[in-house]
Amino acid sequence: MPIFYLKFMTTFLPSGGFFDPIKLQAEIDKLTELSNQSDLWDNPEYARGILQKKSNLEKQLNELQHLEQEYKNLTELYENFPDDEDVNNSIAHLAEMAHKAKFITLFRHPEDNNGAFLFIQAGAGGTEAQDWAQMLYRMYTRWCERHNFTVETVEEHFGDVAGIKSITLRISGDRAYGWLKNEIGVHRLVRISPFNANGKRQTSFASVDVWPDVDDSIEIEINEKDLRIDTYRSSGAGGQHVNKTDSAVRITHIPTNTVVTCQNERSQIQNKDMAMKMLRSKLYELELQKRAAEEDAAKANQKKIEWGSQIRNYVLYPYQLVKDVRTNVEKTDSDAVLDGDLDDFMLAMLAL
Numbered sequence: 494m495p496i497f498y499l500k501f502m503t504t505f506l507p508s509g510g511f512f513d514p515i516k517l518q519a520e521i522d523k524l525t526e527l528s529n530q531s532d533l534w535d536n537p538e539y540a541r542g543i544l545q546k547k548s549n550l551e552k553q554l555n556e557l558q559h560l561e562q563e564y565k566n567l568t569e570l571y572e573n574f575p576d577d578e579d580v581n582n583s584i585a586h587l588a589e590m591a592h593k594a595k596f597i598t599l600f601r602h603p604e605d606n607n608g609a610f611l612f613i614q615a616g617a618g619g620t621e622a623q624d625w626a627q628m629l630y631r632m633y634t635r636w637c638e639r640h641n642f643t644v645e646t647v648e649e650h651f652g653d654v655a656g657i658k659s660i661t662l663r664i665s666g667d668r669a670y671g672w673l674k675n676e677i678g679v680h681r682l683v684r685i686s687p688f689n690a691n692g693k694r695q696t697s698f699a700s701v702d703v704w705p706d707v708d709d710s711i712e713i714e715i716n717e718k719d720l721r722i723d724t725y726r727s728s729g730a731g732g733q734h735v736n737k738t739d740s741a742v743r744i745t746h747i748p749t750n751t752v753v754t755c756q757n758e759r760s761q762i763q764n765k766d767m768a769m770k771m772l773r774s775k776l777y778e779l780e781l782q783k784r785a786a787e788e789d790a791a792k793a794n795q796k797k798i799e800w801g802s803q804i805r806n807y808v809l810y811p812y813q814l815v816k817d818v819r820t821n822v823e824k825t826d827s828d829a830v831l832d833g834d835l836d837d838f839m840l841a842m843l844a845l
Contacts, residue, residue: 514558517557549606570583600843606670606671609674612660613659613701614699629680632831639833645663645664645665646663648660648661682697694810723743724743741761742764803818
């Protein structure tokens with residue numbers, strides 16, 4: 494097994510030809526030359542793009558060079574101590590890291606390195622769909638735990654009987670948006686309904702939307718005259734002010750009809766700040782769509798939450814199978830997928 498892992502890792506290290514540090518360094522050098530030009534900041538947007546791309550490539554190079562050095566160290570250790578359990582465990586761990594590192598260079602856009610906002614909405618179908626939305630929420634939070642991402646609930650609307658009607662999450666971590674951006678679309682569940690006394694098979698739908706959590710270095714111009722700001726009382730579990738004061742905030746950007754809401758912060762001011770951050774992120778996403786629609790840089794086209802528009806099917810009965818209709822990647826352990834085992838689906842989309 495260790496020999497297999499060592500051979501596997503050479504598929505991306507210089508000896509295998511996948512990772513070319515010379516080519517990557519040459520691209521960094523070219524960007525460094527551009528960043529040193531005296532007229533760079535005549536176009537601030539262009540300048541920020543150059544510096545951001547250079548920073549991203551430098552980070553990629555450092556990560557891959559670190560893995561390469563670890564590979565060399567472990568190869569030497571294995572030759573001297575082939576039966577050492579710690580060495581073999583280290584090789585297995587490095588192989589897993591190497592597999593993921595093969596996709597580092599596929600995060601092509603600056604926003605791919607940002608955190609993300611993730612929105613889940615139940616489709617038609619009442620309690621069934623709302624329970625499915627709750628299952629998706631758990632699936633993505635478990636996936637975030639695997640990647641050491643932090644998750645913050647921005648707003649949540651509970652189902653009438655069970656589950657959730659919709660939920661907005663803020664996910665913080667390196668490349669969270671790059672990983673999650675291809676999850677946009679309709680997710681379809683087939684199972685025996687726990688809410689049907691006759692035990693009939695039920696099909697439910699829920700949609701997922703994702704947009705990048707932009708930082709302050711990205712300038713988004715928002716005219717206060719274009720905003721309509723409404724306040725209302727929060728709903729659901731919360732602190733002493735929930736349902737007592739108009740602390741929740743809804744902001745509508747009138748020119749684009751973009752609506753964001755936040756109710757989970759402790760005060761109206763905090764909710765407004767978070768809502769403005771979400772609005773900036775959504776408007777940035779719209780700008781990405783305009784600039785690179787042909788590459789699907791920002792997100793996939795929105796579809797109705799119904800049959801025939803899904804990106805992934807989760808079948809729990811009469812057999813177990815989760816299949817992505819875009820890449821044909823499938824897994825028979827549906828329990829593991831619903832517990833956050835999503836990397837194979839995400840990596841396949843990144844490799845397209």
